[in-house]
Amino acid sequence: MAKNKIRQKMNWKKELALAPGYLVVGIWVVFTFVLIGWIILASFSTTREIFDGNLFKFATGLHPENYVKAWKTHKVSSYFMNSLLYTLVSCTLVIIVSAPAAYVLSRFKFRGNGFLQNLFATALGIPAIMIIMPLFSLFSQMHVNQSRGLLIFLYIAINVPFTIFFLNTFFHNLSVTFEEAAAIDGCSPMKTFWMIMLPLAQPGIITVTIFNFITIWNEYFISLIFANTAKTRPVAVGLYSMIQSMRYTGDWGGMFAAVVIVFLPTFILYIFLSEKIIASVTGGAIKG
Amino acid sequence: MKTKNKAMIVIFLAPAVFLYTMVFLYPTIRTVIMSFFKVEGVTDAVSTWKFNGMGNFKTLFNTPLFVSALQNIGLIWLVGGIGVMLVSLLFGVILTSGVHGKSFFRSVIYLPNVISAVAMGTMWINYVYNPDFGLINSTLKGLGFKNAAAQWTGPELVFWSMLIAYCFGMVGYHMLIWMSGIERIPTDFYEAATIEGANVFQRFSKITLPLLKGVCRTNIVLWTVSTMAFFVWSQLFSPVNLSASTVTPMSYMYELVFGASSSAITVRDSGAGAAIGVILTMVVIVVFMFTQLIVRHDDVEL
Numbered sequence: 001m002a003k004n005k006i007r008q009k010m011n012w013k014k015e016l017a018l019a020p021g022y023l024v025v026g027i028w029v030v031f032t033f034v035l036i037g038w039i040i041l042a043s044f045s046t047t048r049e050i051f052d053g054n055l056f057k058f059a060t061g062l063h064p065e066n067y068v069k070a071w072k073t074h075k076v077s078s079y080f081m082n083s084l085l086y087t088l089v090s091c092t093l094v095i096i097v098s099a100p101a102a103y104v105l106s107r108f109k110f111r112g113n114g115f116l117q118n119l120f121a122t123a124l125g126i127p128a129i130m131i132i133m134p135l136f137s138l139f140s141q142m143h144v145n146q147s148r149g150l151l152i153f154l155y156i157a158i159n160v161p162f163t164i165f166f167l168n169t170f171f172h173n174l175s176v177t178f179e180e181a182a183a184i185d186g187c188s189p190m191k192t193f194w195m196i197m198l199p200l201a202q203p204g205i206i207t208v209t210i211f212n213f214i215t216i217w218n219e220y221f222i223s224l225i226f227a228n229t230a231k232t233r234p235v236a237v238g239l240y241s242m243i244q245s246m247r248y249t250g251d252w253g254g255m256f257a258a259v260v261i262v263f264l265p266t267f268i269l270y271i272f273l274s275e276k277i278i279a280s281v282t283g284g285a286i287k288g
Numbered sequence: 289m290k291t292k293n294k295a296m297i298v299i300f301l302a303p304a305v306f307l308y309t310m311v312f313l314y315p316t317i318r319t320v321i322m323s324f325f326k327v328e329g330v331t332d333a334v335s336t337w338k339f340n341g342m343g344n345f346k347t348l349f350n351t352p353l354f355v356s357a358l359q360n361i362g363l364i365w366l367v368g369g370i371g372v373m374l375v376s377l378l379f380g381v382i383l384t385s386g387v388h389g390k391s392f393f394r395s396v397i398y399l400p401n402v403i404s405a406v407a408m409g410t411m412w413i414n415y416v417y418n419p420d421f422g423l424i425n426s427t428l429k430g431l432g433f434k435n436a437a438a439q440w441t442g443p444e445l446v447f448w449s450m451l452i453a454y455c456f457g458m459v460g461y462h463m464l465i466w467m468s469g470i471e472r473i474p475t476d477f478y479e480a481a482t483i484e485g486a487n488v489f490q491r492f493s494k495i496t497l498p499l500l501k502g503v504c505r506t507n508i509v510l511w512t513v514s515t516m517a518f519f520v521w522s523q524l525f526s527p528v529n530l531s532a533s534t535v536t537p538m539s540y541m542y543e544l545v546f547g548a549s550s551s552a553i554t555v556r557d558s559g560a561g562a563a564i565g566v567i568l569t570m571v572v573i574v575v576f577m578f579t580q581l582i583v584r585h586d587d588v589e590l
Contacts, residue, residue: 014386017488021382028379028459029396034423036399039411051421097307100300108297116301123312125509125572127517129541129565131315133322133558137331138315157311160304190296218404220520221538225546236520239406244527252414259410263403270402274395 043067043256050252066257070242075230076258079238084265085148086234087216090155091209098160099205102167103193107179117168123161128221136225151227151234155216163208170204171197210273214266235262316569322562330545330558337559344563354564356532357540360447364536365515368455373507376459380466381492398464400457409524412453417441441525447533450525458514462507469503470496505579512575516568537564 042050044062070076105117135154136145144150178200182192198205220236228237239262246255323344325337348354379397383390400408416423417440425437440449473495481491519538526534530543545561 018382018385018387021385021387025379025382025387025393025397029393032396032399035411035416038415038423042415097303101304104297104300108293110294110297116305119313120304120308123308125513125576126312126316127513127538127565127568127572129517129538129561130319130569131312133330133545133562133565134315134318135311140331154311157307160307161312164304189293193296193300214402218406220405221517236404236406239404239410240523243406243410255410255414259407263407266402266404267399270395270399274391274398 039256039259043253043260045253047250047252050256063253066253067261069251069254070258070261074242074246074254074258076235076238076242076261078231079233079235080261082148082232082238083217083234083236086152086155087213089152090159090216091212093152093156094159094163094212095205095209097156098163099167099198099201100193101160102164103171103197103201105164106168106171107176120161120164124165128158132222132225139226146227146229146232148227148232151223151232154222154226155219158222159212159215163212166208166211167201167204170201174200206273210269213269217266238262319562319565322559323566325559327559327562328556330556330561332558340559344557344560345567347557348560348563348567353530353532353535354537354540357535357537360534361515361518361536363447364451364454364518365512368451368458368515369508369511372455372458372462372511375455376462376507377466379459379463380470381496383463384467384470385488394464394467398460401461405457405520406524408457409453409521412449412456413441413524416453417449443531443533446525446531450521450534454518454521458511462511465503465507465510466500469500473499501582505582508579509572509576512572516572537568540564 043066044064045066046060046063049060071080105113105120139145139150174197178196179189179192182196183189187195217234218236219234220240223234223237227233233241239258242258243255246252322337324340324342326340326343327337383394387393415421419425419437419439422440424440428434428436438445440446477495477499478491481495486494517538518536519542522534522536522539530539541561541564544556544564545558547556
């Protein structure tokens with residue numbers, strides 16, 4: 001009884017000490033909610049209501065036609081489908097290229113291993129500006145600029161170094177006992193990788209794929225240069241070009257609807273999978 | 289067994305090494321060479337390149353708009369960097385100090401990183417900073433500060449408005465990196481210190497900070513890499529023409545090489561564009577080496 005009381009008092013004291021922390025973080029969180037909440041409300045309002053500040057009344061009802069307009073007339077549907085294609089294909093292929101490389105780099109001792117790891121790590125620091133000019137020249141000679149395939153190829157290549165870097169540490173933290181047991185049972189190293197190590201690395205693969213998905217979905221600079229046509233544009237560049245034209249037409253409801261359509265996929269993905277990231281970061285060792 | 293491994297190593301590494309060579313190694317080397325040549329169009333054949341020595345660099349440093357770009361990126365890096373590092377470290381410490389709803393707060397603060405920068409920028413420009421119905425101006429009016437309402441994206445304030453909008457998103461990213469570092473510190477360190485009578489601030493300065501040196505280095509390097517690529521925010525805040533208040537080396541390069549808008553720059557100069565790339569890369573390398581110096585290898589790292 002007495003012990004319980006002390007603990008309660010301690011907890012209460014602890015919470016009080018944390019109050020300034022709650023306050024600071026709370027203000028930040030409220031601001032984020034206001035920002036996104038307002039955009040969602042505005043996307044259901046008319047331009048007039050937005051300017052009059054009558055967002056919360058919905059005097060003329062909801063206006064889902066903003067979404068229809070953005071989706072159809074402003075071609076958001078085309079940008080959206082492009083982005084979906086780019087993201088899904090690149091994310092899958094990035095793992096197929098990176099996971100074996102990361103595994104070999106984290107497990108096998110061979111000459112040049114450290115050099116290769118450093119090489120891939122340097123790619124994380126190379127600004128995009130250093131690679132785009134020769135690539136643009138090369139791909140225009142090959143007549144593949146402004147095509148969907150090229151953009152997917154570039155997204156894969158650009159995200160490989162980070163994915164290797166990430167999975168490398170992940171494989172490193174997996175126990176070697178799995179491979180030892182597999183070797184005793186007569187399993188070849190290559191088979192061991194595909195059958196045992198890759199499934200064990202699943203949490204890491206999922207985490208890095210979420211990162212890659214978000215990066216590629218939101219990618220702007222590379223697609224601005226290599227796929228900036230009405231047919232091949234992904235959402236970020238598409239949204240930018242749409243906002244530019246809406247400056248003149250003044251369809252604010254439609255613009256905010258387009259903004260919502262663009263951020264919704266990564267937003268929803270994040271709501272469902274942020275726990276997954278947190279679990280794989282803090283979960284520690286994998287329980288075999 | 290050994291030869292088998294060798295074949296596996298080669299097969300597993302080949303695709304990644306090929307992509308790296310084609311998309312990182314070859315272009316980087318070619319850009320460095322290009323920066324010393326007079327090259328007009330980006331697709332010009334190598335035979336038309338004329339050696340220019342340090343000429344491209346000289347031209348750049350004599351162009352007022354590029355000097356503004358350097359000043360802007362310097363301010364973004366330094367002022368934005370200090371702000372983002374302090375706020376993200378504060379949030380990281382708060383969220384790892386045993387608050388309830390830690391993963392909720394963490395998710396919300398990281399959220400802007402998940403959303404397209406174009407969408408975030410549109411929200412800031414067309415809502416937060418809007419002079420008519422914007423969040424800041426209407427809040428100021430509501431509180432009775434009618435005179436404080438301002439043109440946040442007007443020429444005088446646009447740089448700082450842009451910087452704040454950019455930093456708002458970056459805080460969450462760097463906070464996650466701090467947190468992963470803080471969480472790797474064994475809790476018995478803190479328990480032992482608490483038993484010995486150390487208070488919150490002592491625990492932070494004597495345990496957390498020294499053990500976060502490695503994470504600090506990572507954060508500074510990552511911040512440098514991402515600010516040197518500062519581009520989309522600059523485009524969003526000055527969509528029509530380059531302006532001295534928002535131009536960055538990247539947006540200047542884009543105009544020089546790909547000449548999108550009808551701005552002041554009419555002559556295309558890809559050699560100078562390459563030189564900008566070399567300058568930005570040098571900054572990243574210098575910052576990287578500098579951080580290696582501060583955090584020595586013999587320091588405790590977790």
